[in-house]
Amino acid sequence: MTDPLVIFTPSGKRGHFPVGTPILTAARQLGVDLDSVCGGRGICSKCQVSPSYGEFSKHGVTVRDDALSPWNSVEQRYDDIRGLPKGRRLGCQATVQGDIVVDVPPESQVHRQVVRKAAAVRDIIMDPATKMYFVTVVEPDMHEPSGDLERLAQALKDQWQIEDLHAPLPVLRKLQKALRKGNWEVTVALHRGSLDDRHQLLDIWPGFHEGRVYGLAIDLGSTTIAAHLCDLRNGLVLASAGVMNPQIRFGEDLMSRVSYAMMNPGGEVEMTAAVREAINALTVQIATEAEIEAEQILEAVFVCNPVMHHLLLGIDPVELGQAPFALATSDAMALPARDMELTAMNDAAQVFILPCIAGHVGADAAAVALSEEPGKSDDLVLIVDVGTNAEILLGNKTRVLACSSPTGPAFEGAQISSGQRAAPGAIERVEIDPATKEPRFKIIGSDLWSTDADFGTPQITGICGSGIIEAVAEMRMAGILDDKGLIGSADQTGTLRCVETGRTHAYVLHDGTQAGGPLITVTQGDIRAIQLAKSALYAGARLLMDEMGVDHVDRITLAGAFGAHISPKHAMVLGMIPDAPLDKVTSAGNAAGTGARIALCSVAARRDIAQVVRQITKVETAIAPKFQEHFVNANAIPHATDGFPNLMG
Ligand code: FES
Numbered sequence: 001m002t003d004p005l006v007i008f009t010p011s012g013k014r015g016h017f018p019v020g021t022p023i024l025t026a027a028r029q030l031g032v033d034l035d036s037v038c039g040g041r042g043i044c045s046k047c048q049v050s051p052s053y054g055e056f057s058k059h060g061v062t063v064r065d066d067a068l069s070p071w072n073s074v075e076q077r078y079d080d081i082r083g084l085p086k087g088r089r090l091g092c093q094a095t096v097q098g099d100i101v102v103d104v105p106p107e108s109q110v111h112r113q114v115v116r117k118a119a120a121v122r123d124i125i126m127d128p129a130t131k132m133y134f135v136t137v138v139e140p141d142m143h144e145p146s147g148d149l150e151r152l153a154q155a156l157k158d159q160w161q162i163e164d165l166h167a168p169l170p171v172l173r174k175l176q177k178a179l180r181k182g183n184w185e186v187t188v189a190l191h192r193g194s195l196d197d198r199h200q201l202l203d204i205w206p207g208f209h210e211g212r213v214y215g216l217a218i219d220l221g222s223t224t225i226a227a228h229l230c231d232l233r234n235g236l237v238l239a240s241a242g243v244m245n246p247q248i249r250f251g252e253d254l255m256s257r258v259s260y261a262m263m264n265p266g267g268e269v270e271m272t273a274a275v276r277e278a279i280n281a282l283t284v285q286i287a288t289e290a291e292i293e294a295e296q297i298l299e300a301v302f303v304c305n306p307v308m309h310h311l312l313l314g315i316d317p318v319e320l321g322q323a324p325f326a327l328a329t330s331d332a333m334a335l336p337a338r339d340m341e342l343t344a345m346n347d348a349a350q351v352f353i354l355p356c357i358a359g360h361v362g363a364d365a366a367a368v369a370l371s372e373e374p375g376k377s378d379d380l381v382l383i384v385d386v387g388t389n390a391e392i393l394l395g396n397k398t399r400v401l402a403c404s405s406p407t408g409p410a411f412e413g414a415q416i417s418s419g420q421r422a423a424p425g426a427i428e429r430v431e432i433d434p435a436t437k438e439p440r441f442k443i444i445g446s447d448l449w450s451t452d453a454d455f456g457t458p459q460i461t462g463i464c465g466s467g468i469i470e471a472v473a474e475m476r477m478a479g480i481l482d483d484k485g486l487i488g489s490a491d492q493t494g495t496l497r498c499v500e501t502g503r504t505h506a507y508v509l510h511d512g513t514q515a516g517g518p519l520i521t522v523t524q525g526d527i528r529a530i531q532l533a534k535s536a537l538y539a540g541a542r543l544l545m546d547e548m549g550v551d552h553v554d555r556i557t558l559a560g561a562f563g564a565h566i567s568p569k570h571a572m573v574l575g576m577i578p579d580a581p582l583d584k585v586t587s588a589g590n591a592a593g594t595g596a597r598i599a600l601c602s603v604a605a606r607r608d609i610a611q612v613v614r615q616i617t618k619v620e621t622a623i624a625p626k627f628q629e630h631f632v633n634a635n636a637i638p639h640a641t642d643g644f645p646n647l648m649g
Pocket of ligand 1: 035036040041042043045046047048090091
């Protein structure tokens with residue numbers, strides 16, 4: 001007679017198993033994703049399933065059509081003490097009695113998919129490096145003199161098929177007490193190597209430990225440090241927080257920080273200490289916000305540009321300031337957090353740093369590649385991560401190219417006469433009527449469009465990066481600005497908003513005399529700063545297109561927190577990005593941060609990106625003769641020679 005058929009949903013995996021086979025065993029043999037922390041002892045309840053074919057027994061009573069075993073004493077005890085939801089069974093206790101369809105609910109799937117909350121949906125397949133295991137360890141014996149760690153390693157091998165266990169000193173110090181207090185049953189947090197299969201013991205608790213473990217995905221930028229606290233069981237983000245990078249006091253942009261290290265012996269040590277201190281404070285802050293203990297944070301993944309990468313690791317960045325821009329290492333790094341003095345998280349916490357692509361193209365660009373996967377695209381996609389330095393990727397299934405371009409801080413509102421960072425009070429959207437040349441604008445913190453004359457206009461404090469881009473593009477479309485970027489006089493433009501400022505003109509965007517707030521003008525110097533920034537961005541993209549041998553791209557993805565706020569139309573009117581159908585220009589949100597989260601949640605992704613980065617062709621803008629030519633032509637608005645047919649529609 002054939003053994004009963006067991007079908008799992010939603011995976012559809014199926015097989016025949018003898019009567020009496022535990023559902024958890026059947027799931028493992030078929031490769032069905034069914035969780036277990038206690039190893040089938042009926043303690044953790046992570047293995048819950050719902051039989052969906054026929055009825056099933058409860059409280060020892062077998063009913064007709066039952067296809068699972070009656071409740072046993074372990075399952076009954078669990079239900080009595082903690083309660084099992086209606087219709088649920090413990091997969092490790094219920095056994096096959098007949099043909100059965102078993103549904104594995106999402107919360108019982110280890111590798112369940114977490115959907116990113118961004119415009120383009122991207123699934124994160126959970127495959128975390130750090131997991132919890134419940135294990136029973138053999139007691140020591142006068143005749144068997146092995147150490148507690150060796151017996152724990154053997155128990156993990158026997159019960160979980162985990163080999164190659166290592167214990168750092170901070171956990172080794174807890175080991176003996178935990179084993180004895182738990183009466184030789186303990187829960188351990190194990191970290192599987194990001195780049196090899198060694199297992200590190202990260203923490204240990206007596207008995208079955210219900211607590212959760214967490215990880216940080218950190219996007220270490222030159223201006224801000226952003227962190228997401230994720231639950232390592234399901235990848236969900238519990239809290240997000242950000243702080244200014246305190247290295248700003250050593251230099252606004254990357255090269256000025258490299259210069260600081262060059263000019264001041266020991267300067268790199270000061271900058272390393274500053275950023276580590278900020279990360280420690282951010283760790284405490286985010287743990288407090290999520291109401292967890294910072295020591296429950298067992299992992300951190302970092303993405304950053306090459307200079308930040310070196311300064312985080314305590315490596316002198318001076319080589320990155322001069323050709324040939326050699327990195328100390330471009331490989332992914334996996335190391336203990338305590339080696340980097342990241343002391344706020346767990347003593348044994350592990351850090352993973354994504355690989356850099358080249359001396360100017362960092363782990364942040366690798367994180368964008370991980371998130372956006374240009375190498376899996378049929379379309380030729382241009383990905384632009386806009387920040388103080390723009391990281392640019394161009395590619396499809398055939399080939400992926402990368403470069404970085406020094407856009408400077410103008411896109412973040414710096415170097416602009418009324419510029420400010422994106423914060424409440426900053427003008428972020430601008431429209432100018434082409435007939436009257438009158439502006440209206442939106443400020444951060446208000447949904448209303450305002451004009452100078454609006455009584456009660458919320459307090460305006462300045463203009464941020466997306467605001468200045470829209471302002472310049474609108475000025476060009478309204479005829480206030482010519483294609484060379486020169487602001488016309490009142491006579492030339494027909495508006496008194498164009499005022500003389502010495503030998504040039506400025507456009508009054510907000511006249512503070514009517515409704516309050518400061519006088520905000522767009523000056524010729526502002527236009528120049530934006531022209532330089534956008535020319536650098538465009539030239540970098542064109543250089544990659546030259547290298548690829550194409551004169552257009554199928555789609556464009558704007559990444560970065562700032563990229564999320566840029567209007568595609570205004571970016572193209574300005575000539576920041578090459579021509580493309582406007583509906584093919586999309587925002588990916590903070591793609592580097594998403595890449596960090598993916599790496600935090602998936603060892604497979606870490607190994608994947610380490611391979612992918614090796615296949616990306618790096619293009620060095622600093623030594624490419626064509627870069628200068630593209631840069632000069634891109635100074636015009638939108639461009640001296642390149643056409644923008646998609647703007648004409
Ligand atoms: Fe832990 Fe079933 S595996 S209760």
